[in-house]
Amino acid sequence: MIDHDGIDPVDEIELVDTELGMKVPALPEADIAVDLHELEQLAPYNRYLLPSLQQDLEAVVSSAGPNLPLLPAKSEIDADYAVPAHRLLAADPEAFNHLLESISEADDEQGCFEVVAEGPFINIKIKRDVIAPWVIEEVLAEGDNYGKNGADLGRTVVLDVSSPNIAKQMHLGHLRSTVIGEAMTRILRANGVNAIRDNHLGDWGTQFGMLGHAFELWGDEIPELKNPSTQVTGLLKLYVKINQEVLAEKESSADGESPLEDAGRAWFTRLEEGDPAAKRLWQWTYNLSRAEFEEVYQRLGVEFEYTLGESLYSHINSEVFRAFVDRGLAAEDDKGRLKLVPSDEKMHALTIRKSDGSSLYGTRDLACLASRLHWFDPNEVIYAVGAEQTDYFKQVFDGFSQFAGDETPELTHLAFGPIELPDGKMSTRKGRVVFLSEVLDEAHSQALDRVTSNMERRGIEIDDEHIDQVAWDIAVGAIIYYDLKQPAGRKIVFDWDEALNFQGNSGPFLQYTNARINALLEKAGDAEVEAVTSSTDASYFKEDTSGVVGDLTMLMAEFPVVVRRAGTTHNPTLVAEHLYKLAHNFNSFYRDYPILSPDTSEDDRRSRLLLTAAASQVLKNGLKLLNIPAPDRI
């Protein structure tokens, strides 16, 4: 038998009263302190763009005609606002001209906009030559803080992220919640939010009962369980085995019942009722899994303020049952199950207590919400969980909203599609899974080849340890970016070649651009870069802003706006896209504007170094927000 008798499970936890009329667990100590940052002193996100003029313009436009919209222009680096005045122009050209004139006279104190009529459109354009030095100056002055803003200061958001199940290895499916949750956290913080990451571990429930039962039946037959380094694999084997047998039982029985499954449920009930032997096995498994998850998180550079598994909330099952029944929000059905009473009749009722008295996923989520409300008093709780659970979250949110009334925080299901394999869905039972560690290892090995040959070609000697670290940075960057570059909603068909493609719109492309800039600045020398960038008014900047230089500075100007929008729309992809554009534009600039060439004049050299330093800063800040490593060389 496996030795887990020495494990000492935590039994007693302290409960505290809440204003919701139910007890919740006392808040466990945080793993890392919640990062409460001070952003008051930062500039607003829209400091350069037209919103400062917006009210004024709206008044002018609406006085000219009832149905004239003032639109933010589609291409933001070209025009800031456009007024499509087709009708006005057709009906009354004189009025059109009058409007054009009035808009031109709008109060633009800083003189950074111009108004042009293009066909029936009146465009209000930013003057790039005026703005560009301001932008560069701001970027360099704010440094690592550029892009951050205090727009959401005072707001608290709890993010329910990652949430792998214990007793199984993390696979590709867990990647998205982890990666999206991490980027979202960093973006929210850049907006001033007090963001709390809680890894809602799947460490409880009937599935665990199945495993426990399987362990007792066949634990001795699984060789992997005897070797500490393969024990999680052994547990997974057990899980697969029992599920297969349950399936077989169901298929061969007339009524679709499975005694084995019933036994699994019973095992879970035993665990939930506090059976010491069951708890010891559970704790052993829990500890094993936590250690294994920790390795993956370290590689990905991800941390959580809290890792509070579902098991914590099982201590207040009876509180949930009682509170919901007392308030008439849950009722027992004819089979002895306790079900929520939905506010909308069309909604299915969610079961929160089985007929044997044990809890379900939803019970624990309700308990968890009540706890989070008490602990953190959040404005919002964001669940980064797969889209297949959309209806489930509607049920939980509905139930909790009825229960907590006005106290209910904003509840957001940040849904993402599944990661599928080219030959279909991942299925643990069918052995069609790609484990996260496999993907990382493969990415690392490919990156290592590339980095090694790169360094050889460039004649750079670095020790193996450093090269290995860089290869990890690239591997992790590639995988994080692959996940982040398309919005969460859709399913991703995992394609090895594309995920590990280091060209085009990819993580390594961004890292490459960063490394290249870094090499350039290094070659120029600290002294010169320092001299150029320390000037407080960007006075060295004297490029023509009509082309790629203008595009580049406008992309830098928009960066804080994008960070803001990514925060409000919960969409980290916006930052990823923006960085791609920025890097791409920089590469065009790099190609067309020699900097360190002997033929470049001193003035041009300084001016271009200044722009390069600013672009580098924005790129770095953006990569940081997405949790993509930015090594100096790759």
Place this chain on the structure above:
RNA sequence: GUACCCGUAGCUCAGCUGGAUAGAGCGUUGGCUUGCGGAGCCAAAGGCCGCAGGUUCAAAUCCUGCCGGGUACACCA
């Protein structure tokens, strides 16, 4: 069956609070290193924006219907 999501370039997808020539990456074809990292840059080819109606000065975008693909509807999570 009911509800929700998705049909845009050969492939994977942006764009969808209606506005100007529908954009990226991959792939294909061609070009660019005496000048800083070619993991780069430039260009070309490639589209009845699923189909049919409707609203509008204006529809990939809004509405209705249809067709095709997916997901959810457990005493799982």
